[in-house]
Amino acid sequence: MHIEPGIVDATKIGLSYATAAGAATYTAKETFADLKKTNIASYALRALVATVGVFLFFEVLPHFPVGVSEVHFILGSTLFLILGSAPAAFGLAAGLLIQGVFFAPFDLPMYFINLTTLLVPLFALQALASRIIAPGTAYIDLKYSQALALSTAYQGGVVAWVAFWAFYGQGFGGETVTSVLTFGGAYTLVVLIEPIADLAVLAGAKAMRGLNGSALVTPRLYNNA
Numbered sequence: 001m002h003i004e005p006g007i008v009d010a011t012k013i014g015l016s017y018a019t020a021a022g023a024a025t026y027t028a029k030e031t032f033a034d035l036k037k038t039n040i041a042s043y044a045l046r047a048l049v050a051t052v053g054v055f056l057f058f059e060v061l062p063h064f065p066v067g068v069s070e071v072h073f074i075l076g077s078t079l080f081l082i083l084g085s086a087p088a089a090f091g092l093a094a095g096l097l098i099q100g101v102f103f104a105p106f107d108l109p110m111y112f113i114n115l116t117t118l119l120v121p122l123f124a125l126q127a128l129a130s131r132i133i134a135p136g137t138a139y140i141d142l143k144y145s146q147a148l149a150l151s152t153a154y155q156g157g158v159v160a161w162v163a164f165w166a167f168y169g170q171g172f173g174g175e176t177v178t179s180v181l182t183f184g185g186a187y188t189l190v191v192l193i194e195p196i197a198d199l200a201v202l203a204g205a206k207a208m209r210g211l212n213g214s215a216l217v218t219p220r221l222y223n224n225a
Contacts, residue, residue: 002070003113005106020112029192030086031177042215046083050091058099067183068166073190076122076154078198081139085126086220092118113165121157128153139221140206144199151194159184
């Protein structure tokens with residue numbers, strides 16, 4: 001999902017500072033909400049797990065350039081379900097930054113663009129989860145249809161933001177349209193795989209009920225609120 005350097009030039013990149021600031025503000029709000037339900041040690045541990053996970057998603061899992069961007073198996077809904085929205089958001093931001101600083105410094109000018117592309121769909125996923133998952137349902141009891149809806153919301157949001165940045169930066173020329181459509185088509189693979197990953201991880205969590213109450217997971221994983 002990385003927007004390549006040059007897609008949005010320096011005269012237009014200022015918009016990404018505003019969108020990223022909005023995402024960061026919402027992350028702060030979610031962090032305070034998380035801390036009310038857990039504690040700083042649990043939050044820090046889950047944020048660390050998310051950061052390591054995101055870094056591995058970017059650097060270890062298969063990823064390849066397609067069209068206007070790159071296809072990555074980000075597993076945003078998995079991070080949300082296991083760790084919670086705030087630690088997942090922190091991990092996405094930190095993992096992306098670590099990758100940029102140490103492995104892809106040429107991507108750093110696009111950091112706030114890519115940060116927006118990762119975080120805003122995460123919070124859209126969170127809003128959807130509150131609508132389609134009943135308050136009395138622990139995440140380990142999700143159905144495939146619910147996992148698919150969450151994955152589709154996240155990955156669809158990523159594709160939508162990539163398309164926005166591409167059209168914002170390059171206009172609606174034929175080449176750009178083709179690149180965006182090619183990228184969006186390739187991301188259907190992620191949409192198909194991520195729900196399976198979600199359910200596999202949730203099944204593992206269900207078999208490891210000793211984690212209930214652990215600082216490693218969000219309380220909602222095993223509990224109904």
